[in-house]
Amino acid sequence: MEYELILGLETHVELSTHTKIFCGCPVRFGREPNTDCCPVCVGMPGTLPMLNREAVHDAALAGMALQCRINPVSRMSRKHYFYPDLAKAYQITQQEIPLCEHGALQLSDGHNIRIRRIHMEEDAGKLIHTGSEILVDYNRAGVPLIEIVTEPDFRTPRQAVDYLEQLQAIMRYLGISDCKMQEGSLRVDVNVSVRPKGWKSLGVRTEIKNMNSMAFLVKAVEFEYQRQTALLNQGGVVNRETRRYDQRKGETLPMRQKEADNDYRYFEEPDIPHIAITQEELDAWRRELPELPAQKRRRYQIDWGISPQDAYSLTKYPAVAAYFEKVCQASGLPNRAAKWMLSEIFAFLPDEDAKQNFALAVTPQKFGSLLLLEEQGELTHAMAKDVMADLLAGTSFNQALLGRRGNIVTEDDLETLCSQALEEFPGAVQDYLKGKKQAAKVLVGAVMRASGGRADPRQAQQRIAQRLQELE
Ligand code: ADP
Ligand code: MG
Ligand code: ZN
Numbered sequence: 001m002e003y004e005l006i007l008g009l010e011t012h013v014e015l016s017t018h019t020k021i022f023c024g025c026p027v028r029f030g031r032e033p034n035t036d037c038c039p040v041c042v043g044m045p046g047t048l049p050m051l052n053r054e055a056v057h058d059a060a061l062a063g064m065a066l067q068c069r070i071n072p073v074s075r076m077s078r079k080h081y082f083y084p085d086l087a088k089a090y091q092i093t094q095q096e097i098p099l100c101e102h103g104a105l106q107l108s109d110g111h112n113i114r115i116r117r118i119h120m121e122e123d124a125g126k127l128i129h130t131g132s133e134i135l136v137d138y139n140r141a142g143v144p145l146i147e148i149v150t151e152p153d154f155r156t157p158r159q160a161v162d163y164l165e166q167l168q169a170i171m172r173y174l175g176i177s178d179c180k181m182q183e184g185s186l187r188v189d190v191n192v193s194v195r196p197k198g199w200k201s202l203g204v205r206t207e208i209k210n211m212n213s214m215a216f217l218v219k220a221v222e223f224e225y226q227r228q229t230a231l232l233n234q235g236g237v238v239n240r241e242t243r244r245y246d247q248r249k250g251e252t253l254p255m256r257q258k259e260a261d262n263d264y265r266y267f268e269e270p271d272i273p274h275i276a277i278t279q280e281e282l283d284a285w286r287r288e289l290p291e292l293p294a295q296k297r298r299r300y301q302i303d304w305g306i307s308p309q310d311a312y313s314l315t316k317y318p319a320v321a322a323y324f325e326k327v328c329q330a331s332g333l334p335n336r337a338a339k340w341m342l343s344e345i346f347a348f349l350p351d352e353d354a355k356q357n358f359a360l361a362v363t364p365q366k367f368g369s370l371l372l373l374e375e376q377g378e379l380t381h382a383m384a385k386d387v388m389a390d391l392l393a394g395t396s397f398n399q400a401l402l403g404r405r406g407n408i409v410t411e412d413d414l415e416t417l418c419s420q421a422l423e424e425f426p427g428a429v430q431d432y433l434k435g436k437k438q439a440a441k442v443l444v445g446a447v448m449r450a451s452g453g454r455a456d457p458r459q460a461q462q463r464i465a466q467r468l469q470e471l472e
Contacts, residue, residue, distance in 0.1 A: 022049030041142030043088030063100030093121035330368025382453030
């Protein structure tokens with residue numbers, strides 16, 4: 001029997017507001033444990049929460065960017081459960097009426113993912129296992145979260161990764177979260193079920209909690225698909241339960257039977273008034289929305305003829321996209337600029353953090369001028385790369401161009417270099433004449449080397465090809 005995979009995602013995003021959701025404590029990552037806390041966020045009896053309007057604003061921006069309806073009135077609820085990282089034994093969240101509903105996000109493959117809701121809630125503290133003890137750090141308690149819940153619209157783990165990467169990009173553009181999976185500012189629960197191909201109704205699902213990397217998410221889902229289909233094929237049933245992914249074993253393992261909603265005894269939070277948002281406020285917030293990555297991608301493709309993949313890489317980080325656009329403006333050469341960004345400049349960026357905090361020691365204007373010189377044939381690509389390396393190292397533009405600009409090997413010199421290459425590599429010439437056309441590359445390489453990168457590679461290739469044909 002062939003089974004279809006169905007996934008639905010519940011994603012928690014920590015908002016980088018100045019203060020926590022119900023008190024004035026700062027929101028910061030990586031501080032000394034239990035220093036960013038007060039009686040409200042550790043849950044002392046008798047304290048009163050005050051809703052942080054900045055969190056409402058940020059959550060609403062997320063909702064708008066994900067095409068949700070923003071409810072003019074929503075409410076907070078108490079969700080009861082016991083765990084040492086939640087001292088007051090209930091979490092303040094939104095149950096019946098969330099802030100945002102009925103949104104959508106389009107995947108790179110064109111597939112549409114429906115977003116059921118986005119609600120606000122408070123984060124819990126963090127347990128630290130030391131081996132002999134379990135410690136609690138309440139710095140994270142009360143950090144504002146949004147939970148973004150999709151409909152079960154994914155059919156492959158790859159689609160889930162695409163969705164999450166787009167979500168990360170959107171949050172970064174909005175400036176409301178850095179969405180770092182490894183630091184826990186983006187946390188994902190994946191609901192997984194399978195059903196016989198062609199069936200309309202959904203199978204029983206399991207929920208894999210707290211995936212902390214995209215690679216593990218893919219592995220966990222693949223494992224879970226195999227596990228569930230094997231169970232069903234043997235005549236068994238899938239249990240509705242919460243599971244976790246064991247990275248070392250490469251397996252999902254049961255954690256607990258899933259609580260039913262009534263176990264949480266949800267009721268409306270009596271200490272927080274309803275959250276009302278006026279039309280004027282909503283309009284003002286909507287005007288704050290920046291151009292989002294999907295819009296940028298479309299513009300790059302339509303206006304500049306940049307490929308979908310390249311447009312995707314260039315728009316993932318707002319600072320990268322903004323810089324790239326300035327280089328395009330300065331040079332009028334978007335395709336050359338895109339190639340340069342993706343090959344030469346990205347090579348200098350060791351990881352995602354470097355792209356996130358992208359800043360280049362070269363102004364977009366100088367970058368644009370360099371591209372123009374290359375375009376006009378005053379510099380070969382190799383020379384332009386050397387100039388860029390000098391610029392990045394702090395050399396002035398004029399200094400870096402000195403001795404390079406206009407220093408492309410002349411046709412006569414190129415002819416001499418080709419003759420030398422043919423003499424130097426008789427074996428390659430023989431190979432070529434015996435039909436191994438690849439051997440020409442050796443000769444072109446020799447010319448390029450001998451020219452010190454001052455020969456135009458296309459010209460060198462043409463000249464070598466011509467000389468070899470004359471020998472045939
Ligand atoms: P609960 O309220 O019990 O958490 P929901 O119906 O709200 O359950 O769904 C939670 C998440 O599980 C949603 O993201 C939804 O898309 C997903 N989901 C629901 N049913 C399935 C299913 N059969 N297979 C995969 N995902 C599912
Ligand atoms: Mg749920
Ligand atoms: Zn506090």
